[in-house]
Amino acid sequence: MNVKSRKSTGAEPATRPRTKAAQREATIAALIDAARELFAAHGYAGVGTEEIVRRAGVTRGALYHHFRGGKEELFRAVLVQLSAETVQRVAQAAIATEDPWEALVLGSEAFLDASVTPDVQRIMLIDGPSVLGWDHWRAIDADYGFGLLETAVQRAMDAGRLLPASAKAVAHVLAGALDEAAMVVARAEDPAAARAEMGQTGRRLL
Numbered sequence: 189m190n191v192k193s194r195k196s197t198g199a200e201p202a203t204r205p206r207t208k209a210a211q212r213e214a215t216i217a218a219l220i221d222a223a224r225e226l227f228a229a230h231g232y233a234g235v236g237t238e239e240i241v242r243r244a245g246v247t248r249g250a251l252y253h254h255f256r257g258g259k260e261e262l263f264r265a266v267l268v269q270l271s272a273e274t275v276q277r278v279a280q281a282a283i284a285t286e287d288p289w290e291a292l293v294l295g296s297e298a299f300l301d302a303s304v305t306p307d308v309q310r311i312m313l314i315d316g317p318s319v320l321g322w323d324h325w326r327a328i329d330a331d332y333g334f335g336l337l338e339t340a341v342q343r344a345m346d347a348g349r350l351l352p353a354s355a356k357a358v359a360h361v362l363a364g365a366l367d368e369a370a371m372v373v374a375r376a377e378d379p380a381a382a383r384a385e386m387g388q389t390g391r392r393l394l
Contacts, residue, residue, distance in 0.1 A: 215244075215246055215250055215254060216254050216265075218244040218245060218246060219241075219244045219246060219251060219254065219255070219262060220262070220265055220266055220269060222241075222244035223235070223244075223259075223263065223265075223266050224266045224269070224307060226239060226240060227263065227307075227310065227311050227315065228306045228307035228309075228310050228311055229306070229310075231310055231314070231315055232259075232263055232315040232319050233315075235259075237251060237258065237259050240259070240262070260319060260320070263311075263319055263320070264328075266311060267316055267320070268328060268332070270307060270308060270311055270312050271312065271328055271329065271331075271332035271333070272332055274299065274302045274308060274312070274332070274333070275333050275336060277298050277299075277301075277302055278295045278298045278299050278302075278333070278336065279295070280298075281294045281295055281297065281298035282295040282298070282336075282340060287347075287349070288340070288343040288346070288347040288349050289344045289347070289349035289350065289394070291340055291343070291344075292340045292341065292344050292350075292394065293390075293391055293394055295336070295337070295340060296362070296366055296390055297390075299333075299366055299370065300366070300383055300386055300387050300390070302370075303369075303370035303371075303373040303374055303379075304373060304379050304380065308374075309379070310374075313370055313374040313375075314374055314375065316328075329367065330363075333363070334360075334363055337362060337363055338355050338356055338359040341355045341358045341359045341362065342355040345358075366390070369386040369389075369390060370386075372386060373386055
């Protein structure tokens with residue numbers, strides 16, 4: 189019986205074949221990255237699925253395989269990603285101080301800073317409500333930011349830095365004010381100036 193043996197080179201192959209799960213994750217990531225870049229630059233209405241798949245380097249079939257709702261479902265995935273990143277940015281800003289009231293202020297400032305960036309401006313604040321509908325957009329906004337805001341309000345109240353009240357009610361009022369301020373910044377002819385004005389006004393209100 190002849191047995192063929194393979195000589196060991198002592199080195200592993202430079203690359204290993206991707207698993208199906210890894211391929212799936214890579215394809216989804218490529219689609220989200222491409223869509224995010226294009227939506228930020230041209231808006232939802234100005235981008236077609238052919239342009240997205242070409243930028244992502246995948247097929248049109250791959251887009252609909254992973255996002256059965258097509259462009260709108262992909263847009264939602266981009267918005268969720270942006271929302272999660274914005275909340276992380278707010279949380280990082282808030283932990284820079286041990287003062288609960290100052291943490292609330294710093295978090296609010298970070299949210300307004302995010303509203304100046306092109307992708308947050310266009311995708312999250314301008315196109316988000318119109319593409320997904322106000323209720324759906326607000327639900328995503330609440331899922332990713334409201335809990336953090338309510339906790340910050342409660343901590344400020346517990347420390348005596350805000351007057352006692354329903355933390356949930358106060359958080360709803362602040363969330364509405366911050367969303368409106370961010371939308372003003374996003375639609376302003378001079379976003380930087382609008383950002384400074386909204387920040388100063390918000391600090392006075394708090």
